[in-house]
Amino acid sequence: MPDTNPQFVWVDGKPVAWNDATIHITQVGTAGVSSVFEGIRAYWNADQKKLFVFRLDAHLDRFAQSIRLMRMQQTFSHAQLKNAILELVRANQHAEDAYIRPIAFTEAGMFGSAGGDQGRIVINTQAWQSRLKSGKVNHACFSSWTRISDNVMPPRVKASSNYLNSRLAGEEARRNGYDSALLLNANGKVAEAPGACLMLVRDGKLITPSVTSGILESITRETLLEISREWLGLSVVERDVDRTELYASQEVFLCGTGAEITPIVSVDRLPVGNSEIGPVTKKIESVYHDVVRGIDAQCPEWRTEV
Numbered sequence: 001m002p003d004t005n006p007q008f009v010w011v012d013g014k015p016v017a018w019n020d021a022t023i024h025i026t027q028v029g030t031a032g033v034s035s036v037f038e039g040i041r042a043y044w045n046a047d048q049k050k051l052f053v054f055r056l057d058a059h060l061d062r063f064a065q066s067i068r069l070m071r072m073q074q075t076f077s078h079a080q081l082k083n084a085i086l087e088l089v090r091a092n093q094h095a096e097d098a099y100i101r102p103i104a105f106t107e108a109g110m111f112g113s114a115g116g117d118q119g120r121i122v123i124n125t126q127a128w129q130s131r132l133k134s135g136k137v138n139h140a141c142f143s144s145w146t147r148i149s150d151n152v153m154p155p156r157v158k159a160s161s162n163y164l165n166s167r168l169a170g171e172e173a174r175r176n177g178y179d180s181a182l183l184l185n186a187n188g189k190v191a192e193a194p195g196a197c198l199m200l201v202r203d204g205k206l207i208t209p210s211v212t213s214g215i216l217e218s219i220t221r222e223t224l225l226e227i228s229r230e231w232l233g234l235s236v237v238e239r240d241v242d243r244t245e246l247y248a249s250q251e252v253f254l255c256g257t258g259a260e261i262t263p264i265v266s267v268d269r270l271p272v273g274n275s276e277i278g279p280v281t282k283k284i285e286s287v288y289h290d291v292v293r294g295i296d297a298q299c300p301e302w303r304t305e306v
């Protein structure tokens with residue numbers, strides 16, 4: 001995370017100086033409860049001296065879906081938000097890996113009355129160095145907390161409120177000496193990590209919980225499934241996953257915009273494989289790294305040049 005703030009925040013249609021982009025203190029509760037957001041990464045290509053936003057259109061589509069599902073009004077079009085993001089990243093002069101976070105929320109009414117409200121939109125950017133291929137690994141545990149489910153708080157909506165569940169699980173894991181939590185859903189099947197989806201490798205097959213497992217429908221997950229299936233020729237399976245399958249796996253990793261690809265080398269203190277980054281994870285990570293930075297020119301539609 002950066003130690004200096006960028007110059008501008010985009011607020012309801014225009015760039016505003018960082019210190020002037022404020023909200024009234026009494027709005028903390030309602031704004032927080034109503035808010036939906038996106039987390040988007042931009043990757044710097046040092047050779048080309050270019051910055052590429054990864055899967056910007058897919059993130060903006062999901063953002064629009066979250067706003068719609070929470071019954072807020074759409075105040076800006078896809079094209080307007082896309083333009084706003086590119087302008088903001090330019091204004092903040094990011095010549096480095098960066099993170100872009102659009103947030104939609106409503107200030108009106110009490111907690112229950114977001115329906116039909118005019119959504120406000122804020123976009124901020126920050127420098128955030130990628131950790132792809134850094135050798136970073138995590139030790140994970142299953143949480144004593146259960147993942148929220150679709151008829152309680154829909155996990156497929158990227159809502160800030162869902163992160164209370166994430167926070168409980170993540171804090172518990174770190175308090176007990178782990179790097180990351182893994183959550184089971186109400187059916188006792190594996191869902192995801194607090195802010196990332198999960199994949200495992202068993203006997204050469206790439207397996208991941210299906211989109212009805214109580215997961216956020218991750219764009220990274222979808223990207224990696226496509227890369228694995230189409231480019232690496234791996235057999236890819238989306239289905240229910242049991243807890244003990246993780247113990248029996250040769251490789252486990254987390255995936256998400258923030259987590260990128262984070263290898264899990266132990267689950268509940270049981271080593272995964274030989275407790276090192278496995279060959280399939282390594283291969284997928286290497287391809288993903290080259291694609292997001294535009295080193296590999298395939299799938300140009302995934303990268304928006306700033």
Ligand SMILES: *Cc1c(COP(=O)(O)O)cnc(C)c1O
Nearest residue numbers: 195196197216218219220256257
């Ligand atoms: C954002 C998020 C992910 C990852 O989704 P991406 O689209 O890959 O960034 C996974 N799980 C949760 C709970 C999330 O909020």
